[in-house]
Amino acid sequence: MTADNLLFLCAVLAGTILISDWSARSRPDPDRFYAASRGLTGTQNGLAIAGDFISAASFLGVSGAVARTGFAGLLYGASFLLSYPLLWLVAEAVHRLGRYTLADALDSVFGRPWLRLAVAVNTLVITIAYLVPQLMAAGELAQALLGWPRVAAILCMGAWMTLYVVLGGMLSTSWIQIVKTVLLLSGAGLTVLIVAGRSGWHPWAVWQAARGVWAGTQGAGTGNAWATLSTHLPIVLGTMGMPHILIRFLTVRSEPAVRRSLATATTALAAFYLLVLVLGTAAAAWGAAGPAAGSDGSLAVVVLARGLGGPLWAAYISAVAFATVIAVVTGLLLTATGALAHDILHQGFGRGAGSASRQLRLARLCAAGLGLLATVIASTAHGLSVTSLVTWVFVWAAATHSPMLLCTIYWRRFRPLGAMCGMVAGALVMSGWVIAHLQRGGPVAGAAPPGVWAILAGLAGCILGTFAADAWDAWPRGARRETEDAAGGEAGSPWRR
C-alpha cells in the first residue's frame, strides 16, 4: 500500500460519504429515500444510470477480456451497449406505472398482491445474486491494491457501502453514481489520451502491436456460435429485466426526462465502451495483460496505468475502479431494500399502513440487514468466478423479468397468471441448471449457461399462463365464482391502467 493509493482511495471514500451525509441532512421521507422525490433532471439521471450499470465487471472485466482475447472481449462490450436501445421498449412504461419499485409497476397494472410478492422476491434474488460478485470484486481489488486479507477487505467494503444507502437512500445513491460516471469517463479518457501521446500520436501502431499479441492466443476465447449466442443474448435482453436499472426511471418527473435519461446514458455508455476498447487494446500492446493482471486479466487496466504513469496514475485508476464498485453496490442495495422493505414488509404484510417515519425506519433497517447478508455471502463464497456469477444473474433476469415485462406492456390480453408462470418457468430452468452445475463440482470455465433455453422457457410460461387463465374464465360460472372469492381478485379483464 503506497501513499498514492491511500490518498486517492480516501479521497473517493470521503467524497462519496460526504455526498451521502449531505443527502441525509435534507428532510427525509420514503419518497425521498426510494425515488429521490422524482427530482432528478434527465441528464443527471442518465449519468446515474450509466453509473449504475457499469460494474467492475464492465470496466475491469471487459478491458481485461479485450486485452487477453481481442474480439471476444469486444463482443462483451458490444452486448452490454446493445442492451441499451432495448431499454427504450420498457423505460417509459415503467416510469408511468411504478412508484418506488418494479413490483409497484406490475401491481398498478394487475392489482394482484401475490404477483407483487413474487416480483419482489425475484428482485431480491437478482439483486443479492448481483451484489455478491460486486462485493467479491471489491474485495479482490482491495486485496490486490492494498494488500488486505480478502475476507477483511470484503467485510470492510460491504459495511462501508451499506452505510451510504442507510444514510442517504436514493438521493445519495444517485449522486454517487453521477460522480462515478464522471470520474470513470474522465479517468478512462485521460488514460486513453496518455496512450495516444505515448504512442507518438500514432494510434495505428498500438493496434498493430496488439494484433501481434492476440495472434498468439487466437482461438482460446472463441467458442462455437451457439455458446456465444447463449452467453450474449441474456446480456442484451437481461438489462431490461434488471430491477436496479429500471427503478432509476422512477427518479425523474416526466417522460421527456426519461427519454433524455436514456439518451444520456446510451451516449455515456457508448463513449465508455469505446474507451475501454482502446484501453484493452493498449493493455495488450503494452503487454499489461500478463500474469500481473490477475487470473482473469481484470487488473490489466491498472497494470497499464502503472506502465504509463507510474504508481500515481495506477493509484488514481484504482480509486476510480473503487468508485465504480461503490456506485453499483449502493444502487443494488437500494433496489433490494425497496423490494424487501416496501414491497414485502410494508405493502405485503403491513398492507400499506404505517406512518412515513416508520416506513423510513423499516427501510433503513432492511438496508442494513441486506447489506450485512450480502457481505457475509460474498465473504464465504470463494472459488466462484466473478464473471460467471454476473453472467448467471443476467440470464436469470433475462429469463424471468424481461419476457414478463414485454408482455405486460405490449400484449393487451396478458394475464397475471401468465406473468407468474413466466417468472416461475424461467426461474426453474435457470435454477435447475445452476444446481446441476454446482453439483458437478463448481463452475467450469467455458460452460455456458442455457441462456437461450431459459429465456424461451420464460416466454412460453407467459403465453401458456395467459391462455390457461383465459380457458379458466371460459369455464362454467358457478365453479369459477368460488375460486374468485377465495382469491379475492376481480373478474373480467385484469388490464387496469
Added chain:
Amino acid sequence: MAALTFLLLERCALLLVGAFALTRVRAFRHLLRGAARRRWLWLEAGLFALFAALGSELGVDVPLGSQPVGAWSWRPGADVLRVGPDAVATVIGGLLGGPWIGGVAGALAGIWRIYMGGAEAGAAAVAAVLTGVLAGWTARFFAQEGILPPPKAVFVGLFAPVLYLGLVLAFAPAAAANAVVAAVNRMGLPLVIADSLAVGVFSAIVGVARLEEEQTEARAMQRALAIADKALPLLRWALDADAAARLAGLLRLEARVAAVAVCDGHHVLAHDGEGCPAHQPGTTPAGDLAEGLAQGVLTVVRDPARLGCADPDCPLTAAVLVPLRDGDERVGAVILYWSRGRVPSSADIELARGLARLLSREIRVARAEMLRGMIQEMRLRHLQAQVHPHFLFNTLHLISGLIRMDPDLARHLVVRLAQFLRLSLQTTSHRLVPLAQDLDMARAYADIVAARFGARIRITWHVDEAALDAVVPPGTLQPLVENSVKHGLAAREDGGRIDVMIRLLDERVRIEVRDDGVGFPEAVLSGETPGIGLSNVRQRLEALLGADCTLHLENLAEGGARVWCEVPLHTGEEVTV
C-alpha cells in the same frame, strides 16, 4: 516527498494570503457577489486569471532529472516542470462564475503559462482551460448552492491537479517520457494535496466574504424597516411642518446621525440636530443636495465644500439625500447629516437606500388611501344632490295655485317649504344627522303633501322618542314617505293611509313606512329597475352605516307595501349639526 508537500503548501499559503487581503477591499467583495453584468464578467475572469498567473509565478520548479530545489527562479528552464497553485484560482473562478468565466480565466492563465515557458507549458495551458470550464460545469450541476462548502470544494479541487498530471503525461515528449513519468510521480501527490486543500480554503475565504456582504445588507435593511415602521404614523400624503419636525426628530434618533432635515419639493420643512442657520427650516438645500433634490435621486455628499454651506464653522461635513417619491413624482426628501469629519459608511448608504424605498412606499399608500376617501365623498355628494328638483317644482306650482284660493295655507306651505329646504341643505354638508332632524324634514314634507292632496292622504306617525338619538344619512326618511305618496296612493282615486313607524328594538332602531296602496311592481322588488329615490337611500345607508342597514322592500299580503331598514342606536360617530 514530504519536503515538496510542505514547499507547495507554503506557496499555496502565500496565494491564499493575497486572496484574503483582496477580499478585505470592498470593491472586490462586491465583485464576489455574483455580478450579472457583462462588463463585470470580464473583470471577474481577469481577476481570477491574474491570481492563476500569480499562482504560476509562485510555483516550484521540478527538474526532470533530479530532486526539486526550494529556491525560487524567475523563469523555468526547458527541462523543468513548473508546478504550483495556479489551478486553485481557475477552479474557484469556474465554481463561482460558471464555465465561461472559468474558461476565460483558464485561457488567460494558459497564455501566461506558455509565455513563462517550462517543459510542460502546452499541457499546463490546456489543463488550465479545461479546469476552468469543468469547474464551471460542476458548479452548475450543484446549482442549488451558491458556493460549494469547503469540504466539497476540496473534493472538486482534487481533480484539477489530476487533470494537469494526466495531460503532462500525455504530452510528454517521447524522448523524455520516462523522466517525465518519474517527475510526475515525485511531485504528483504533493501537488494534489496542496492544491485541493488550497481550493477548500480559498472557497472558505470567498464564502466568508460573501456572507459578510450579505449580512451588511441584511442588517441595514432591517434597521430601515424598523425606522419606517416607527415613521408610519407621521407620513401624510403631503408633509406639513409639524409632521415633518416629528419625522426629523424620530429619524435623527433612530438613524443615529448628527442631524436630519425633511424637505418638500423645494424647501427644508424641518431640521433636527446640529447645523448652522443655513440649514434651518424655510431655507433651500444647496450644492449637490439641491441637485439631488431636484432630480429625486439618492445623493451622497462626502466633501463639506459641496454641501453648499457658506459658514466655515458649520459642524456638518457629509450628507446623504434620501429621495421620497410617489411613483415618478417627487414628493420631497430626507437629508441625513454627519458632523465633524465622519462620513457615511456603506451600511449607512444601504440604510438610506432602504429608507428611500420604504418611506416612498408608505407615502404612496397614504396618498392612495386619501384619494379613495375623496372619491367616496364625492360620489355621496352627487347622490344627495339628485333628490329635490322635481319636488321643488311641484310644490312651487301648488303654492302658486293656492295663493289666490287660500292665502293662509299658501303662506303656511311657504314656511314649511323653507324649513324643508333648509334641512335638506344639510344633506349635502353632513354625512350623518340625528334621526330627530331627519324626522323634522319628513314632517315638513308631509305637511306640504297634505296640503296638496287634502283628505285623500292620512299620515300617521308612531315614534319612540328614545329612538331619535340614532343617526342616519340626511334625507333618509323623506324619500320613503315620498315614495309611498307617489307610487302607493297617488294612483288610487280614493286615497289611502301611510304609517311611519320609528321603533326602538334593543340596540337598533327600525324605521318603517307602510301604505295601503297598489304595492311595488315586480321589477322593483326584484331589484331590476329600482326607483331613483329608494336606490339612492339604500346606497347611502349601505355606504355610511354598513350592509346590514340596507333598505328592504316588501308588498304586504293584504295590499299595499312596506319599506324598512334598521340602523344601530349608537354608531360611535360624532355628529355635529
